[in-house]
Amino acid sequence: MDAFIIKGSKSLKGEIEVRGAKNATLPILAASLLTQESSVLDNLPLIEDVKKMITLLESFGVKITWLGERKIKIDPKNLNLDNLDQKLVKKIRGSVLLIAALIHRFNKVKLAPPGGCFIGVRPIDAHIDGLRQLGVKVKMTPEYYCYDGSEMVAQEVILPEFSVTATENILMLGSVLKGTTVVKIAAVEPHIEELVGVLNQMGAEIHLVNSHVFEIKGSRKLHGFSHYLEPDYLEAGTFMILSAATKGRIIIHNVISRHLDLVMKKLQNIGVKMEIIKRADGLEDVVMHPAYTLNSFKLQTLPYPGIPTDLQAPFGVLATECNGTSLIFDPMYDGRLKYIDELVKMGANALVADPHRALITGPTVLNGVEINSLDIRAGMSLVIAALIASGTTTLKEANEIDRGYEKIEERLLKLGADIKRVNLSL
Numbered sequence: 001m002d003a004f005i006i007k008g009s010k011s012l013k014g015e016i017e018v019r020g021a022k023n024a025t026l027p028i029l030a031a032s033l034l035t036q037e038s039s040v041l042d043n044l045p046l047i048e049d050v051k052k053m054i055t056l057l058e059s060f061g062v063k064i065t066w067l068g069e070r071k072i073k074i075d076p077k078n079l080n081l082d083n084l085d086q087k088l089v090k091k092i093r094g095s096v097l098l099i100a101a102l103i104h105r106f107n108k109v110k111l112a113p114p115g116g117c118f119i120g121v122r123p124i125d126a127h128i129d130g131l132r133q134l135g136v137k138v139k140m141t142p143e144y145y146c147y148d149g150s151e152m153v154a155q156e157v158i159l160p161e162f163s164v165t166a167t168e169n170i171l172m173l174g175s176v177l178k179g180t181t182v183v184k185i186a187a188v189e190p191h192i193e194e195l196v197g198v199l200n201q202m203g204a205e206i207h208l209v210n211s212h213v214f215e216i217k218g219s220r221k222l223h224g225f226s227h228y229l230e231p232d233y234l235e236a237g238t239f240m241i242l243s244a245a246t247k248g249r250i251i252i253h254n255v256i257s258r259h260l261d262l263v264m265k266k267l268q269n270i271g272v273k274m275e276i277i278k279r280a281d282g283l284e285d286v287v288m289h290p291a292y293t294l295n296s297f298k299l300q301t302l303p304y305p306g307i308p309t310d311l312q313a314p315f316g317v318l319a320t321e322c323n324g325t326s327l328i329f330d331p332m333y334d335g336r337l338k339y340i341d342e343l344v345k346m347g348a349n350a351l352v353a354d355p356h357r358a359l360i361t362g363p364t365v366l367n368g369v370e371i372n373s374l375d376i377r378a379g380m381s382l383v384i385a386a387l388i389a390s391g392t393t394t395l396k397e398a399n400e401i402d403r404g405y406e407k408i409e410e411r412l413l414k415l416g417a418d419i420k421r422v423n424l425s426l
Helices: 022-034 048-059 093-106 125-133 164-174 190-202 233-246 257-270 309-319 339-345 376-388 398-402 408-413
Strands: 002-007 013-017 039-042 063-066 072-075 108-111 137-140 145-148 156-158 180-184 205-210 213-217 226-228 249-255 273-278 284-289 298-300 324-329 349-354 357-362 370-372 392-396 418-423
Touching: 002 376, 002 398, 022 039, 022 048, 022 093, 022 164, 022 190, 048 063, 048 093, 093 108, 093 125, 093 145, 093 164, 125 137, 125 156, 125 164, 164 180, 164 190, 164 213, 190 205, 190 226, 233 249, 233 257, 233 284, 233 309, 233 376, 257 273, 257 309, 309 324, 309 339, 309 357, 309 376, 339 349, 339 357, 339 370, 339 376, 376 392, 376 398, 376 408, 376 418, 398 408, 408 418
Parallel strands: 013 249, 039 226, 156 180, 298 324, 370 392
Antiparallel strands: 002 392, 002 418, 039 072, 063 072, 108 145, 137 145, 180 213, 205 213, 249 284, 273 284, 324 357, 349 357
16 A cells, blocks of 8 residues: 655645546547447546556457557447456446447446446436436446446436536437437536547537536437547646646646536635736646735635635645635535545645535644545545645555646655655565
């Protein structure tokens, strides 16, 4: 098991690049299976969840050819479900995105329950609900979900909640059904917008007809695609909060600021200073300036375009640097506030009122101790906490952070952080 050893109380300075979006990579990899033609995907983030997803695809016959450091060719022509690594399915949440493509290719398929972070109960009820509305028969055994798509039909689907991955599965399945599928109560995060662009390139016709409704005109035969992944808006937002918390002078490259409108407005209301520089390629750079007086705030996570739940924990760490009491409300998962227990170990003045609400009073001096990463977003947030803490922090389970942030210790070293990776098993 790896850990990060971090010596804190250092103001960071320098430049950092945002990598390709993890949450777009996984559904687009799944979408490549909707055709038997080859596709090309570029700007991949070299993170553990993407590596595991590629290994999972290879297990049942997808041929992956690396054309460059971050560029792959995907050949899904010869698939064999008998070789599907069900143990790996159980280890990654992204495996849930294979449902639509495998139903399309095989009609009948069984998949183990998906894995993922320990952030609370994340059932696939919304997926099953949507699939059944399209005529997919779903049976559950103690070991597998069994899907039968032999009687699918394009029609209206009303999802029971704003589920990102359920929306993505229905968009993919609707793209290969003859006729028109309408998806209501659809999530509209930037990575869904990106997936829609890829599906349209493949031959589907998908339009957002109002704020949370998609209309899909499907095609039984889709084609291969070539796509360059957009930068990860969640990583960009994390770096903004990192700079604000450490009072850093950081230039963040490869940003799409329209994906972060409310996040950036919230940061500016807190007192964070930033400047957006537009580039000729359509992306932006964000210059972060140090702010020495930060205001407490109220934050509620919401479906896009609201503040994403994946940025709630970084905001919680930032609250320890703000004057007054901040309120955090995250209604989505019942385990999202567990990181606050780790902050309290460091000296934070924080109270978890219930599984979805917390009060954090600042400013407080955090102290280096031994803490646990818990999950991807909590882990990265606790890296930020360790960077602003007095003394040395040992952050265990660093491998959780590797699932979503590429070589984060190497990138932070270039900003002046005192961080190193150690193997606690040795």
